[in-house]
Amino acid sequence: MTPFSTLGLNQPLLDAISDLGFENPSEVQEKAIPILLEKEKDLVALAQTGTGKTAAFGFPLIQKIHAESRTTQGLILSPTRELCMQITNEMQLYSKYVKGLNIVAIYGGASITEQAKKIKKGAQIVVATPGRMKDMIGRGIVDISKIDYCILDEADEMLNMGFYEDIKDILSNTPQEKSTWLFSATMPKEVAAIAKKFMHKPVEITVGEKNVGATTVQHEYYVVGGRDRYPALKRLADANPGIFSVVFCRTKRDTQRVAEKLIEDGYNAGALHGDLSQNQRDLVMNAFRKKQIQMLVATDVAARGIDVDDITHVINYQLPDEIETYTHRSGRTGRAGKSGISMVIVTRSELRKIKAIERKIKQDFVEEKIPTGIEICEIQLYHLARNIKETKINNEIDGYLPAINDVLEGIDRDELIKKIVSVEFTRFFNYYNKARDLNSGTAEDKGRSGGNDGSVRYFINIGERDGYDWMSLKDFIRDSLGLDKDDVYKVDTKGSFSFFNTDAAFTPLVLETFSDLNVDGRRINVEVSNKPDRGGGKRKRRDRKNSGGRGRKSSSSFKGKKGKSGHGRSKKFKGFV
Template sequence: MNKFEQLGLNESLLRAINDLGFENPSEVQEKAIPLLLEKDTDIVALAQTGTGKTAAFGFPLIQKINPENRETQALILSPTRELCLQITNEIKLYSKYIKGVNTVAVYGGASITEQAREIKRGAQIIVATPGRMQDMINRGLVNISKIDFCILDEADEMLNMGFYDDIVNILSTSPDDKSTWLFSATMPQEVARIAKEFMRKPLEITVGHKNSGSSTVSHEFYLVNARDRYEALKRLADANPDIFSVIFCRTKRDTQAVAEKLIEDGYNAAALHGDLSQAQRDGVMKSFRGRQIQMLVATDVAARGIDVDNVTHVINYQLPDEIETYNHRSGRTGRAGKLGTSIVIITKSELRKISAIERIIKQKFEEKTIPSGIEICEIQLFHLANKIKDVEVDHEIDSYLPAIYEVMKDLTKEELIKKMVSVEFNRFINYYKKNRDLSAQKAGSERRESFASNDGGSGNGAVRYFVNIGSRDNFDWMSLKDFLRDTLGLGRDDVFKVDVKEGFSFFNTDAEHSEVVLETLNSMHLEGRRLNVEISKNDGRDNNNRRDHNGRSGGGFKRAGGDRSTDRNARSERRGESFGGGRSGARTQSPAGRAPRRSSDSTGSRKPRRS
């Protein structure tokens, strides 16, 4: 039985829900829908981005709309045109079996006269950005004096973007006896002020703790020198071969510059900011949803419309000016119950902001060090081995196999595997062995309490292990650490430096625990699969004292390809700026000094480019 049937929704909505494949309502849907259906009330719902708020207000709104009345009955305000369009599309999908319900999107960057014409034809529901809505009211192009419902979606973000006056004016134009539904991720003072001035004894729904972060997102920070910020970003991408991420910068200029440098260095990247035309923005988002783009560099404003599944990482290249905005950023990952990681790249002068964010999200950060070149090589090596093991064979190759067998006939199985893997590994080891490590000195005693939980251990005689379970087995570093600690019967700080990748992970213990780790875990099965634990050659410790003064810094595994036409359209005029203290290696290094370029197909598999 579909659990939505228990919430009081009518048959037409349940048919649409079945078409969409929804089975179990999220917590905010389970709390809000029956309440909004039962009575006309004002409501404040606090829930993180990605928890299903659109359906939470969309389903009861559609059920309460009178499709035979062509006048505007509901206004939904949202912060950006992307989110405006997204909500409009979802409302249309929800109401597709209810004849006569018409929803119109109203936003800047499109013809205001055409939008007014659509409303005049009859629009029971208007979804609008505050600026364009105020403009239409001022011109007398829309009438909201008789609406029954006003929904403020992402209220905190609208106010953070400077729409307070517009929202106040719009609410003042609407009737006093309407129902106002306010949905927000956080409850800053301006949101509370709106609720106090324009709502009548609103009921409050809170999913999780007020203003807290999502429990499915783990939070990490990396302390680097200011000149190494961009190089650190590349290392983090290389250490996560299957990364599918949103990277946040504070300004449009920085967003464009970082994206251009990533593209120059061969990564599948693109910029998303307010200077792009609507066609360019649509092209970038289409490529990102199709995974032709793996690293989307965005401003906070532009990212408000991003609703893409399976984002693995959010990377704060720069922290936002308003600390509360961090919650919105991290909400891009860890959606629909899946695990995600929010990363912050910071310098020592920004450390105090980490503690401020922890107080807001009510979660602790883990301090990590930027992976060394050797560690990246090892990660990429195991990633390649897993890719080879899992690849689906196209039997078009069968006719070529006899000739291939002939070429390889003198090689043993072991020799063949070594040579095949060395094709990739040699490139990485040759590239990274000359590059210095990037991590700055650790944060110090004032931060020790917050990262000791995963970076404990004496560090003397530590042993690093490889284990063949990872995020695909629904582990993040916290849950894997708990699993290992409980399974091995070790103390709270005996398992440390836990790094989780898609199909495998690394962790450390002191050497005295090595025997019990290997014996216990290698005799275990997890969901029918035998665990494989080996000692890694890389101990996972800092290598800050090791420097190669002759080698250039930076570089990494190059990801070329993606939607290049989109990337070119997204570029503005090149700027001669440097992120990380120098021009990109793509411009200054000789071919021998660059990491191997790669092209990526739509499935994410990589193949060498012909030289």
Template sequence: MPTFQSLGLEENFLRAISDLGFEAPSEVQEKTIPLLLEKETDLVSLAQTGTGKTAAFGFPMLQKITAESRTTQGLILSPTRELCLQITNELKAYGKYVDGLNIVAIYGGASITDQAKKIKKGAQIIVATPGRMKDMIGRRMIDISKIEYCVLDEADEMLNMGFYEDITEILSHSPEDKSTWLFSATMPKEVATIARKFMHTPVEISIGTKNVGAENVSHEYYLVNARDRYKALKRLADANPEIFSVVFCRTKRDTQKVAEQLIEDGYNAGAIHGDLSQNQRDMVMKSFRTRQIQMLVATDVAARGIDVDDITHVINYQLPDEIETYTHRSGRTGRAGKSGVSMVIVSKSEHRKIKTIEKIIQKKFVQKEIPSGMEICEHQLFHLATKIKDTEVNHEIDMYLDGINEILTDFSKEELIKKVFSVEFSRFYNYYKNAKDLNVTAGDTSTGSDAPGVRFFINLGARDDFNWMTLKDFLRDLMQLGKDDLYKVDVMDSFSFFNVEEKHKELVLDVFNSFKLNGRRITVEISKDGRRKGGSRSGGKGRKDGHKKGRKSDDRPKFKGKSRRKPQRPNDRGTGGKRRRR
């Protein structure tokens, strides 16, 4: 079995490893550390989240730099503030016995002047988010012209977040002969492109298989109507009393809404997303690490900084838009050799995505049923029994036993057990006694946002600066529809499709009778099978675009509230002629 001593690390780093309690290197550390210590090379390392990648690049960089020099020699780019701070703290722990070592974190949401002062004092290593790093280089607050090592950590996520241009700009200010180390959990084509552009014959190390899920994570999915998503989430939490989980939503709005609902219903929950201040995010993460929060509701971007080893469940409240993102999500659990569960709550229209994910992660999903109310009551009762059995007796209560016995003297052992357990049982029984079955099958035709409804054609698309989300918001606000009343939005280049329930059919036609946007007449027509059909009540001719047959769409986030503001044309442009789906 390999040891850290066999990897070629110096004594001061071995002392730090001993202090941290590391016993043996992980696979990525075993393969990466000796390679980077022995020679100057570019590297592409593919490994899942939670496999010890920070130590894999951190120790070689720390051992290779010259601490006596105040010149910046190492740069690490990471996608989020949380991950940036996490890497910085870990590197400081690894280099605690290196005299004169100065590692500085650079990220948005904090004083740029204070960060510039820290850099000016001399920082051998800078850990930065791309946006803030580009800004500071542009202001000439940072000089990376002499760096010897550059790490692109979570490269796939940085590219998913749109940092390609920032990374290109940053690296243009660095030496061509530096060593570049790219670490990523998945290998989409964008990561391969950046490797080709910025690296010279890199060595590739792959832990497991590209884009494959972690071995010790099991994958489950639960099929429900879209409108029952939140009820399903509550039942999954109640059926797992010891749950310590991250709940993933697609948008900041849904993340905040779900967390608020959980808190209102008595769960220890919190939200983490980009609209929170750095101080708020730090407070939420501190509460989560100390288990004051059991259910952390997060967006994919904000979750990049979550580094907690004991997460029992990942719950996909909504599936991500990019299937590869599921690998990152499920990697939050099953860390440090422990097992974990990744649950997915899916609607009927999303059901086919499960097969796509299975192909990418090369793992099978098990379809399970949302537990019934009585099953949850049973889970909670036996959880309470186990908790009582395992509780260590506090003998400080001994002095009160005579009084307690006097109060309870008329009850038998069986009666006392019934009374104690009724406290917990009654609470869940009263809530769940009339609870309906939330499970559906893929062939169900129940009403609600999963029903076929009426499908419409509209002559607005990506060319008009719409994507599926902004078009959905625009249409819902315009027609004053509820959160589940408009769905299955498919945006193409110059036109789109959307569904409403049958009862809203006349409303849609009336609203778009002679409706204009920025002086242009907007055409809405009833569609059949994703094709344009006659019967327009828009008062104008539609575009003569060729229409491809519509494919069944996926659910997208539901947005709360109704707005009476005048609809504005969004600035968030969709992707060319590609179909953006809901």
């Protein structure tokens, strides 16, 4: 890849880049930085969230600013308080070796007096939310009549949040001869209108395809009855022990209700919506960033400032009204080169929306089944075994071992293992053992007879902890068996184990190949799984990756309220979430 040193950046910026540990620019940085440094021009850059857009405009802006002057020369507009603060923090890190440069953030929910004081001291760059910026212009606190550069970051999000008039009013206070740089994930008509009205022959760069979702995100949908959305949500969480997710609801009321139910049922959840005070919002976001919350239930507007790289899943509890909004939702995962999964819970009447989204984002959805109770029990059993194996021994128990051995005398190894696992597992198993099927059959399902499609599901004892994701594991299995690409499918990676499917005709080959296979001294074990095939027939659907251990702390103790949760989670076991 091209190093930063070839893009035309000066030494103070290169020194800061070195301190930050950046080695090579992302695609949007490599395309945008030379254009913006070369000469004064307007730019429209279309790139998904999480591709490094802040540095793409931040580095050139810092280099072009005259730090010796106290005049405000650059204005960056961003949709939310959180994003405004994040951009400011990153810009300050980028400019650490530029003496005299002052970057000030102004946003709602904080003292306007304190922000005004910082502006009066001299701010060459102002980072602002549209509402607070318009207010400060109206009060005569900020003068942007002489700025040289105006950056609209996440332009589609700002306009989707209703800031169109505010942005027009703000831009009307800026000089015509300035350079305007517009960065956006999508190009809806409102963004195009802003570009046409306030920009002069802008250069356009696109990372990926215009209005197309990130290729690192797998899109799945689950068809359920209208009353089964919440039970389906719980099963999706329980089937992914390493989940670290944002759950999107359409209304503030639904967001609060779903979050409260998840908390009551023992999940580490929290709500983020417009009725929260700024202090409450900050507390929730801080807990989420620290992964003290693993399921953040949010409205679209409240989630605009979420910028966390290791979110494993986005769950659309309800689909949004606008397709562009779905693009933003799914863009919260699969960031910074990592893979992610966007799940949609829909009723049969909403299936037409899936087709519309597919056409817009130019990616196919995979139809999946809500896991059965037995499937979840199998996943959780292996997850529990891994937790037991990886638990660090507390040597404080050494003094108690003679008495413990007396109590356990006469129990052989296999029976002892069963008893240890049963201590934590029985409550979960009792809840899910006879749980009903939540899947609402689609027209395609009705054409299947009995669900037996000749596909066999296997368990394999390697997973993400061994460095595999669904793509690399599929390649490993396929190469080991000498099969074609489509002969191995439904690869489902967990922390230290995985599942995959082949047609039944390949079962003897699979079992024989892996009966005596060692990789780096480790025996690879493959067995026919008790986990039933989840539909799909001979249609080799795109494999999906479940993030078994990524981005979330696992624990060998449950947390919740007995009776309230349905599975009767004891307060000492939170690892099965």
